[in-house]
Amino acid sequence: MEFTEICRYCGGVIRAVPARNVYGPAVNRLGLQKEYIYQCQNCNARVGCHKGTLRPLGNVANETLRLKRMETHRVFDAFWKRKGMSRTKGYQWLAGQMGLPERLTHIGGFEMDQCQKVIDLCRKFEHEEAA
Incomplete structure (x- = not known):
């Protein structure tokens, strides 16, 4: 995933800032004391970094997309756990279902339509299994 320092929403400058600047006192509860965002x-669009690095977890997202990605993670994580898959196997399954290479199958890089597709796939697969 390529990272740009120019915001795709407003054209503003994107900088790495301590997570504390974004989450305030909650940074301790979240375990992000030493992390960056x-x-x-x-415009406050943002993306977190892989633990202990400055490597972004995906691409910057506005609040609407961040909320959709969180919803997608809740649905997908519950899905692969209920199906007895490992996280890795879950993402392999998802890559196959979405027709994406595994290296590009990361919810943190998905747009709204891709997030909805993940949610729909999880619900469809659960429904088919239950029928």
């Missing part, structure tokens, strides 16, 4: 200085 890339954040647009204008």
Whole structure:
């Protein structure tokens, strides 16, 4: 995933900032004391980093997309766990279902339509299994 320092929403500058700047005192509860987040200085679009690195988890997202990605993670994580899959196997299954290479199958890089497709796939597969 390629990372840009220019915000795709407003054209503002994106900088790595300590997670504390975004989450305030909650940073301790979240275990992000030493972590960084890339954040647009204008519109607050942001993306977290892989633990202990400055490597982004995906691409910057506005609040609407961040909420959709969180919903998608809740549905997908519950799905692969209920199906007795490992996280890795779950993502392999998802890559196959979406017709994507595994290296590009990360919810943190998905757009709204891709997030909805993940949710729909999980619900469809559960429904077919139950029928």
